Amino acid sequence: MKSEIRQLALHLGFDVVGFTNAEDFGRWDFYRQWLEQGFAGSMGYLLKHRDLKRGPRELLPQCRSVVCVAQNYYAGSSPPPGDLEGWISRYAWGEDYHKEMKGRLLHLLRGIQEIGGSGTRGRVFVDTGPFLEREAAMRSGMGFIGKNSCLINQKFGSWLFLGEVLTNLPLEPDPPAVPRCGRCTRCLDACPTNAFVGPYLLDARRCISTLTIELRGPIPRDFRPLMGTHVFGCDICQEVCPWNRFARVTSHEAYHPRAGLQAPDLVELMGLDLEDYQKLFRKSPVKRAKLVGLRRNLAVALGNTGSPEAVPVLSLALDDPEPLVRGHAAWALGRIGGAAARQALKERLDKEGEAEVREEIVAAQRRLST
Numbered sequence: 001m002k003s004e005i006r007q008l009a010l011h012l013g014f015d016v017v018g019f020t021n022a023e024d025f026g027r028w029d030f031y032r033q034w035l036e037q038g039f040a041g042s043m044g045y046l047l048k049h050r051d052l053k054r055g056p057r058e059l060l061p062q063c064r065s066v067v068c069v070a071q072n073y074y075a076g077s078s079p080p081p082g083d084l085e086g087w088i089s090r091y092a093w094g095e096d097y098h099k100e101m102k103g104r105l106l107h108l109l110r111g112i113q114e115i116g117g118s119g120t121r122g123r124v125f126v127d128t129g130p131f132l133e134r135e136a137a138m139r140s141g142m143g144f145i146g147k148n149s150c151l152i153n154q155k156f157g158s159w160l161f162l163g164e165v166l167t168n169l170p171l172e173p174d175p176p177a178v179p180r181c182g183r184c185t186r187c188l189d190a191c192p193t194n195a196f197v198g199p200y201l202l203d204a205r206r207c208i209s210t211l212t213i214e215l216r217g218p219i220p221r222d223f224r225p226l227m228g229t230h231v232f233g234c235d236i237c238q239e240v241c242p243w244n245r246f247a248r249v250t251s252h253e254a255y256h257p258r259a260g261l262q263a264p265d266l267v268e269l270m271g272l273d274l275e276d277y278q279k280l281f282r283k284s285p286v287k288r289a290k291l292v293g294l295r296r297n298l299a300v301a302l303g304n305t306g307s308p309e310a311v312p313v314l315s316l317a318l319d320d321p322e323p324l325v326r327g328h329a330a331w332a333l334g335r336i337g338g339a340a341a342r343q344a345l346k347e348r349l350d351k352e353g354e355a356e357v358r359e360e361i362v363a364a365q366r367r368l369s370t
């Protein structure tokens with residue numbers, strides 16, 4: 001039964017398959033403490049489902065096995081971004097994987113039900129459900145959790161989307177994976193915002209991924225200069241991981257990069273109106289940041305280029321209807337400096353009504369005068 005299910009999963013386009021039992025997760029306590037220490041930051045919604053993550057039976061009481069699957073999304077190496085080019089996390093270069101994976105997982109569940117016969121029950125999850133996916137994946141032997149807290153497969157590296165089918169079928173578990181980081185600390189050393197409190201322990205409040213994707217309000221000023229030109233996600237702690245030398249280019253076309261997303265032109269993106277934005281990011285994970293969040297991130301990235309070529313588009317952004325964008329554009333102009341930036345800030349201050357934006361403008365002007 002198990003080999004039939006494995007064959008079916010591979011046939012459906014999953015690249016890695018593993019099986020584990022329905023026992024509670026050994027690392028749930030670690031996860032609970034991580035939440036309690038506030039490391040989830042703006043992802044406060046995680047607290048709501050904390051107890052459901054204790055183990056598979058919280059989600060399917062009659063669960064006896066978990067079929068874990070993964071899809072490779074590595075789209076090849078990318079040249080370093082040019083002066084006014086930004087970075088979008090690799091997982092968001094193509095289609096949104098939630099939809100792509102969910103369809104396949106539902107097919108897999110139907111197949112499992114046919115194989116298991118009547119009475120076979122199941123549920124599928126892909127990232128959005130309250131499930132400790134990496135924990136299940138490690139226990140199923142698909143890969144080990146690295147010090148960068150990603151799941152690392154010895155054949156594909158860490159560029160993997162994970163999904164699961166929970167079922168009441170009793171299936172022989174695969175042996176769990178063993179940690180293989182050894183003495184390496186490359187990911188911990190490379191993080192530009194020092195987001196790792198220690199190995200395996202991420203303070204998401206400091207992580208560029210959280211700051212650019214999940215955070216809805218202003219990005220704390222101290223972090224902005226450290227963010228470089230990342231406009232959606234980061235990937236640095238994966239790019240430096242030696243296990244990713246083994247990554248191979250995905251065969252899934254849905255994850256191949258869309259034109260303009262691999263090294264996005266920051267000025268062009270900042271100039272997008274709502275219609276262009278919706279067209280470019282249709283079915284893309286980037287939409288999670290919303291247009292306002294993306295423009296906030298773009299303002300920071302443009303400021304970090306230090307390029308006078310960014311001043312015209314940032315000056316226009318000072319008139320953005322969203323105070324969040326105006327405030328970050330002011331910060332960016334203060335970072336770039338020069339006569340044109342000063343003038344734009346002065347003109348905006350004269351007409352700005354929002355206290356928070358005024359405060360950003362004054363702080364930017366103060367920085368320029370020191």
Ligand code: SF4
Pocket residue numbers: 190191192193194195196202206207208209233234235236237238
């Ligand atoms: S994604 Fe970037 S900011 Fe976040 S932990 Fe990794 S290197 Fe640090």
Ligand code: SF4
Pocket residue numbers: 146147148149180181182183184185186187188237240241242243
């Ligand atoms: S960079 Fe090194 S320490 Fe970090 S996850 Fe990879 S192997 Fe582990």
